[in-house]
Amino acid sequence: MAMTYLEAVRETLRQEMRRDARIIIYGEDVGVRGGVFRATEGLQDEFGEDRVMDSPLAESAIIGTAIGAAINGLRPVPEIQFADFIFPAVNQIVQEAARIRYRSNGTFGVPIVIRAPYGGGIHGALYHSQSIEAFFAHVPGLKVVMPATPYDVKGLLAASIEDEDPVLFLEHKGAYRSIRGDVPDERYLIPLGEAEVKREGTDVSIISWGMTVNSSLKAAENLAKQGVSVEVLDLRTIRPLDTEAILKTAKKTGKVLVVHEDNLTGGFGGEVSALIAEHALFHLDAPIRRLAGPDVPAMPYAPSLEHAFLVTPEKIEAAAKDLAAF
Amino acid sequence: MAKAKAKGKAPAKKSADGGLSTERLHEMYYHMVMARALDERCWVMNRGGQAPFVISGQGHEAAQVGTAMALDPTQDFLCPYYRDLGLVLAFGVTPREVMCGLLARANDPSSGGRQMPSHWGHAARRIITGSSPVATQILHAAGVALAARVRGEDTVAAAFFGEGSSNQGDFHEGLNFASVHRLPVIFVCENNGYAISVPVSKQMAISSVAARAAGYGIPGVEVDGLDPLAVYQATEAAVARARRGEGPSLLDVKVVRLTSHSSDDDQRSYRPAEDLAAERAQDPLPRFRSWMESQGIWDDQQEQQLMIRIKGEVDDATEFALASPVPDAGTLLDHVYAP
Numbered sequence: 299m300a301m302t303y304l305e306a307v308r309e310t311l312r313q314e315m316r317r318d319a320r321i322i323i324y325g326e327d328v329g330v331r332g333g334v335f336r337a338t339e340g341l342q343d344e345f346g347e348d349r350v351m352d353s354p355l356a357e358s359a360i361i362g363t364a365i366g367a368a369i370n371g372l373r374p375v376p377e378i379q380f381a382d383f384i385f386p387a388v389n390q391i392v393q394e395a396a397r398i399r400y401r402s403n404g405t406f407g408v409p410i411v412i413r414a415p416y417g418g419g420i421h422g423a424l425y426h427s428q429s430i431e432a433f434f435a436h437v438p439g440l441k442v443v444m445p446a447t448p449y450d451v452k453g454l455l456a457a458s459i460e461d462e463d464p465v466l467f468l469e470h471k472g473a474y475r476s477i478r479g480d481v482p483d484e485r486y487l488i489p490l491g492e493a494e495v496k497r498e499g500t501d502v503s504i505i506s507w508g509m510t511v512n513s514s515l516k517a518a519e520n521l522a523k524q525g526v527s528v529e530v531l532d533l534r535t536i537r538p539l540d541t542e543a544i545l546k547t548a549k550k551t552g553k554v555l556v557v558h559e560d561n562l563t564g565g566f567g568g569e570v571s572a573l574i575a576e577h578a579l580f581h582l583d584a585p586i587r588r589l590a591g592p593d594v595p596a597m598p599y600a601p602s603l604e605h606a607f608l609v610t611p612e613k614i615e616a617a618a619k620d621l622a623a624f
Numbered sequence: 625m626a627k628a629k630a631k632g633k634a635p636a637k638k639s640a641d642g643g644l645s646t647e648r649l650h651e652m653y654y655h656m657v658m659a660r661a662l663d664e665r666c667w668v669m670n671r672g673g674q675a676p677f678v679i680s681g682q683g684h685e686a687a688q689v690g691t692a693m694a695l696d697p698t699q700d701f702l703c704p705y706y707r708d709l710g711l712v713l714a715f716g717v718t719p720r721e722v723m724c725g726l727l728a729r730a731n732d733p734s735s736g737g738r739q740m741p742s743h744w745g746h747a748a749r750r751i752i753t754g755s756s757p758v759a760t761q762i763l764h765a766a767g768v769a770l771a772a773r774v775r776g777e778d779t780v781a782a783a784f785f786g787e788g789s790s791n792q793g794d795f796h797e798g799l800n801f802a803s804v805h806r807l808p809v810i811f812v813c814e815n816n817g818y819a820i821s822v823p824v825s826k827q828m829a830i831s832s833v834a835a836r837a838a839g840y841g842i843p844g845v846e847v848d849g850l851d852p853l854a855v856y857q858a859t860e861a862a863v864a865r866a867r868r869g870e871g872p873s874l875l876d877v878k879v880v881r882l883t884s885h886s887s888d889d890d891q892r893s894y895r896p897a898e899d900l901a902a903e904r905a906q907d908p909l910p911r912f913r914s915w916m917e918s919q920g921i922w923d924d925q926q927e928q929q930l931m932i933r934i935k936g937e938v939d940d941a942t943e944f945a946l947a948s949p950v951p952d953a954g955t956l957l958d959h960v961y962a963p
Contacts, residue, residue, distance in 0.1 A: 322774060348774050354804055359763055359797035366767020369752055370701065371775060374767075386793070394760050402745050402753040403736030404959035438960050462962035 299481060304474035306448035306481050307337045307413070310455045311375065313485060315345055318373060321459060324351040325360055325377030325413075334379055335415060335474055357387040364410045365395050373459060374410045381416035381468060382428045382596075395464040396439030410465070411458045416444075417470040417509050417559055419608050423599035426471075429560035429591070431508075434466050435536045435569070441465040441490055442537045446511035448479040450534055453488030461490060470509035477512055491538035495547065499529035501622045503547040505570055506557040507533040510609055514557055517614035526622045536566050541573055548574045552583035553621050559609050562590040584624035589617045642853040642860075644693075646921045652693055652714075652852050653916065654930065656685040656909055659710035661934045662719055663883075665942060666726050666741070670887045674946075675726050679742045681707040683882035684814050686908035687847075688784075689714045690855025691812055691877075694863055695782055701768045702751045703761035703783040706742040707814060711784060716749045719937050723945035730951040737951045759785055759792035762811060766798050769807035769866075780808045780866045787876075788819025790833045799874065803840040808866035810859065811874045814849065816881035821894040834876035842872050849877035850908040880906050 301309065315321045323338055329352035332339030342350035353360050357378055364374035378384045384391070395408045418427030435442050443458055443465055445451045451469070458465040496511060497518050504514045511532040518528035531547045533540060548554050554574055556567040567588040574586055589609060591597070597607045641649060663682050669675040681688065688710035695702070697715050704711055709722065721733050725744075728737035734745040734753065745753030752768070754761050765783035772779035789795055790813055802809045813833045817824045830836075837844025843865070847858040855877055862873035880903040884891040891900070916922035 351805075354797070354800055356793075356797040356800065358794055359766075359801045362760060362763025362794060362798070363767035363770055363801055366703075366752070366764035366769075366781070367771040367774075368767070369764065370768040370771035370779070370781075372771045389757055390760060390763065390794075393755055393757050394764070397755065398753055399962065400959050401735050401739050401743075401755065402747070402959075403732075403734075403738060405733075405747040406745065406753050407962055441961075 299483065300478055301448055301481050302475050303448050303451055303469070303477040304335060304337060306451040307455065307469060308339060308341070309481070310452045311338065311341060312344065314456055314459050315341065315349065317485070318459070320371065320373040321375060322349045322351065322367065322372055323375050323377065324353045326353060326355050326379045328352060328377050333377065335471070337413070338377070357383055358390050361387040361390040361395065361412065365390060365398070365408050368408045368410045369406055375459060376410065376412055378412060378414040380426050381414040381430045382425045384414055384430060391434070391440065391464070391466070392437050396437045399463065400439055407462050408464045409462050411455070411467050412465070413467045413469060415471045415474070416468045417472055418597040418604065419472045421599065421601070421604065422471070422597070424596035427597035429558065431468060431536055432560055432564055432566045435566050439463065440537060441535065442468065443490060443535045444468045444508035445534060446473070446496070446508055446532050447477060448481045450488060452481050453486050454490070454534060456485060457487040457490055460487065465490070468508065473509050473512065488534070490535045491540055493531055493533045493540035493543035495529060495543070496532045497528065497530040499527040499551065501527045501551060502553045502555060502618050503529045503531060503551040504555045504557055504614065504618060505531045505533065505544060505547065507536055508559070510557045510559050513609060513611045514614050516611035517618055520611070520615050521618055524619070526619060528618055544570060544573055545578050548578045549581040552581055553624065554582070555587045555589060555618050555621050557589045557609060557614055559591050561593050562588060563593050565590050584621055587617060587621050589614060640853065641919070642856045644853070644856065648693065649916060649921060652689055653912060653922070655689040655692070655710055655714040656852065656912065657930060657934055658719065658937070659685045659688065659713055660909055661938050662722055662941070663709055665938050667883070667887070669726065669942070675741070677740050678726070678887040679706045679740070680883040680886070681709040683816065683880035683903065683908065684849070685710040686852040686912060687814050687849035687855050687877040687879045690852035691782065691859045694856050694859035695780065697750065699777070699779050700750065701765070701779060701781045703754065703765040703768070703781065704744045704751060705754060705758065705761065705785050705789070706756070707786070708744060708784050709742065712744045712746065712749070712751055715751060717744070717746055717751070719941035720944045721746070723941040724948055727945045727948070728950065729945055729948040731948050759789040759794040761785070762789070762798035763794050763801070765809050765811070766802040766807055769802065769809045770805065772808060778867060780810060780863050782810045782812060784812045784814060786819065787813055787815040787817070787824055787833050788822070788827060790836060791827055799837070799840045799842065799872065802872040803842045806869065806871035808869070809872040810862040810866060811872060812859070813874065813876050814879050815876055816879045818881055818885070820885045820889060821891070832876055834874060837874040842874060844874040844876060847875055847877045849879035850906055850911060852908070852912055882907065
């Protein structure tokens, strides 16, 4: 049935919690209020306060206690209210959750899924708009999942909850209500580490993840009308990374545009570009291009400034068109 | 001998032996002496060039063993820190395992030689792996307790840390989280007065870590950490409270630090010689031995026999570890993710 990205998050959580009594949810305002975005609305009513719990406003505590609960047999799905607020918990995520399996020689694991809404374009200014994936994609031991569509939300969230390792599940706030799609009722899993070609094309490859996949698809549609055939590869998870799919599309079209909302320098687009340069250079017909947010500390509030920051379908269209003409 | 000064709710009055049988008291002393002997052997191996790093628990043994013996190794969990040799021994870790950790052998149960020594972890002994950034384990203990409650298990989680760690956000977030949700946790501060070189007077503007419990509405109890029976009784009361569903407690266990912070430190450069001598005179081991003698449950012959036994076990552990294989370099990439 058709539903929004946000509804896909909620209904997947509901379906998984009905299936597995080990799953608990907690975070700031996730209980009675059902989350500031309503992602957990109705879940406390159905599953009770022991399984859907409001926590104190303290991100390190939310993640640190989830680690302990996971070690003692639960499957916690903690929510960080905005990705921008995850930084007090970085020590627990990076030094603890991500390193516990390795440092214990495989004797302990931390199966937690940290849900965090990321991204801008919703008048959230500097501290409610950030894209944080590059910080975490750097960390072995962690998985970073960024779905673009309601269908992928469901399959990736269920797979993340079933995963034995810590997963950072980043949901784009702009997608919550603006992106709709068909989602089957039955449970299904999308393996972490499998990219998907969301649109086939022959002239240019756009490689993206999260919300900018949707913007890239819009750009591709417009370009098709102008006779430019664009392939859109959605990475879906950036760690683990589907290197094979990246190289395949790069070799197919010979022209690659990497698109992300996070700022350019040190962004994950650099990693994608380096992989192509290392392994597919002689298949390229043009230099790899990156289109990303500008290198400013974060997204400003005023609509004019916010719009200027965003990686819009128009900017993607222009960059892809330029690359096609190279 | 036993005395616990209660800031919150006073533990129930107990007899001087804490209600422990002679056999259990002997066991308590055995673990304390074993912890000391192993620790000393670690320093010998370090100074002899066989172990690059040692971090010590000398002076903390009474606190650690007294706490461990009030917990149940079959259902409780430990979240220790790097000084907790006596604690983990009393929870079932063997001297051989300790020495394999010191020498980074493949069969080190904590990490297979991946972590520095004394970063305890032992899945079979319910000891949760710890890291070097301090106080993170306090939140893990609260989470373990949360899971126990959701699962309906009668588990108590115990977190151990120094007074320096009580300045970290994770300490305060952990006590708050556990007290809001009335979780079965005990927070045990092994307060030796120093965070490496920084004395407690420069770490906090109050004299007692126990006082910090008031901010979270839970009992904070100052305990003489040089007396294993005082520690045992205080822990027993905190554990009973946790099992009754009344929530967490904070124990501020005053101990001495008889060694430098680690093998890379020299505390003579920042602590006056007379203070070091005074702490040495407070050594919990001879004190407990004297007390047992005064109770007529220990004598010189038993002491001699114990020393022979301990030396034999420490020698065995050392030889076992020296003969154990180092990790194969081919395992470097193992265990990043589940197979």
